[in-house]
Structures are given as structure tokens and as C-alpha cells.
Amino acid sequence: MSKVILITGCSSGLGISLAVQAAQAGHTVYATMRNLDKRTALDEAAEAAGVTLNVAQLDVQDSASIATCVEDVLGAQGHVDVLINNAGAGFVRSTEQASEDDINWVMDVNFMGVVRCTKALIAHFRERRAGHVITISSVGGLVGQPFNEIYCAAKFAVEGYMEAMASYISPHFGINFTVVEPGGIASEFAANVMKQVEETGGMLDDEYLPILQKYVGGSQTRQAGSDIYQTADEVAAVVMECVASDAPPIRTRTSKWGEAFCALKTDLDPDGKKLQQQVVDTFLS
Numbered sequence: 001m002s003k004v005i006l007i008t009g010c011s012s013g014l015g016i017s018l019a020v021q022a023a024q025a026g027h028t029v030y031a032t033m034r035n036l037d038k039r040t041a042l043d044e045a046a047e048a049a050g051v052t053l054n055v056a057q058l059d060v061q062d063s064a065s066i067a068t069c070v071e072d073v074l075g076a077q078g079h080v081d082v083l084i085n086n087a088g089a090g091f092v093r094s095t096e097q098a099s100e101d102d103i104n105w106v107m108d109v110n111f112m113g114v115v116r117c118t119k120a121l122i123a124h125f126r127e128r129r130a131g132h133v134i135t136i137s138s139v140g141g142l143v144g145q146p147f148n149e150i151y152c153a154a155k156f157a158v159e160g161y162m163e164a165m166a167s168y169i170s171p172h173f174g175i176n177f178t179v180v181e182p183g184g185i186a187s188e189f190a191a192n193v194m195k196q197v198e199e200t201g202g203m204l205d206d207e208y209l210p211i212l213q214k215y216v217g218g219s220q221t222r223q224a225g226s227d228i229y230q231t232a233d234e235v236a237a238v239v240m241e242c243v244a245s246d247a248p249p250i251r252t253r254t255s256k257w258g259e260a261f262c263a264l265k266t267d268l269d270p271d272g273k274k275l276q277q278q279v280v281d282t283f284l285s
């Protein structure tokens, strides 16, 4: 069935793959980005794939831009079936090294951005008794990692937010919630993190430096030669399975590596459905 799908963060990386694969699957796609001057890569990918996309401006940090975009899509299509919260940004600094502005920014893009976009569509989904919110989290939404405490906290927040809504909105209003938990994705993400570090004073020469160097040095090796990293197309294919499913998971990893890395937390309940039932039984029966 063809669906109307709104995707955030489509100027690069996973967003481009999601938009193209959704259109290839026959869906009507609204591929959004905060800065339309950066649409060339998306346009080229769409042209190479022979698909048509609706490209629109949406900044997840700006409620007015979200409202305008949602209003335009609803005006043109009458409804939205799927929201894919993909926009996000990494951040590698210890708590001691991070400024309060840094921390607010990481939480705002990665967590509040998800809340804002979901809030903009949830009443529409409730009225239709249908809809699917898919949020791109990370294995970092399940497992805390070095120098990533602020980013992981934002992704953990996203996981709790989605899990809580799945506990009562799904059974009562028929809206599905899915968090997708990729490992590494070959995209602009890591380069953007390092750019952000450089722009805010570089690696600080403090007691954390040797640990940070170990982490950053290791991440280059990890990227080059292991199965931690997937292509954006591989991750997008997993998301498309969730879009197509009549009973999508509440959470899913995207690779064997991700599954193994998170197994201590996910083995008992890989798709989150048992926990959902436990919460329903505890609070709503």
C-alpha cells in the first residue's frame, strides 16, 4: 500500500537513502531538511534512482518550520501515514568538557526535535486511528559509550519517549512506534562530530586526552575494517521493512553486530513487545 511519509534530515547520509528507498517502494515522500541550499545530493540520488520526491524545509529545532511543513503536507495529501524522525547530530566530549550550550544543543536536536515533530502529527494520527512514528535512535540509545554521554543521554531519552507512548497510544489509538538502533552508519556523521570538536576548541589537552585519543584512533580502525559500520542503504532497508510491516517492532537493531552489542539488554525482548505487554498489564488492566 502506498503511504505518505515525512522524513527529517534528508540533506545527507541515512535521510537520503530513506527518501530514495521509500519512493522506490511506491510511497509519496516528503524529504525535508533544515537548509534547502543543501538539497543537491538528495536531488542527484533521486535522479539516479529515477524517483520523484517532494523536498521541503523543516528544521527540527524550530516549531514554526515544523508546523508549516506539516500543514503543507496535510494540505496537499490530506493525510500522513508515517513520520520518520531521522535528523540528528553526534557529540563527543566528556561532561567536564561540554558547555551547557553544547549540552542543550545536543538534547535539542536529538531529543526535543523528535518530540516536536511527533507532537506536530500525533493528533492527526489519533484522529485517523492510524499512523507510524519511526525514530532513528542508535545502539547508543541502549548502551552508553565513552565521551558520548550527552549524545547517549539524548538517544536514551528518545527510547524512553517512544517506549512510553507505545505503552498506551498504540493499544488505544492504533498508532505504531518504532525505534531503530543502528550501529555505525557510513555518512557525514563522524566528520560532522570532529568538525564540531574543532570549532569548539579542538581536543583539549587535559587528563581525558589519552583516553579520547584511544577512542578516536580506535574509531578510525573500527570504521575501516569491521562490521560495526553499515551503509546508509543497508540501514534504510531495515527501516523500510518497518514501514511495510503490519505489526512493526517497537525497537530493532539493524545488523548482526548491533544485535550482539546490545544483546545483554535486548535478548529477553528483542522487539520490545513483551515489555509493552508488561507495562499494559501493570498500569492499564
Ligand code: NAP
Binding pocket: 008, 009, 010, 011, 012, 013, 014, 015, 033, 034, 035, 038, 058, 059, 060, 061, 085, 086, 087, 088, 089, 090, 109, 113, 136, 137, 138, 139, 181, 182, 183, 184, 185, 186, 187, 188, 189, 190, 192
Ligand atoms: P548525517 O549524515 O550527519 O545526517 C544528519 C542529518 O540530520 C543531516 O541531514 C542534518 O542536516 C540533519 N540535521 C541536523 N540538525 C538538524 C536540524 N536542526 N533540523 C533538521 N535536520 C537536522 O548523519 P546520519 O548518519 O545520516 O544520521 C542519521 C540518524 O542516524 C541520526 O539520528 C543519527 O543520530 C543516527 N545514527 C547515526 C549513526 C552513525 O554512525 N552515523 C549511528 C547510529 C545512529 P544538515 O546537513 O543541515 O546538518
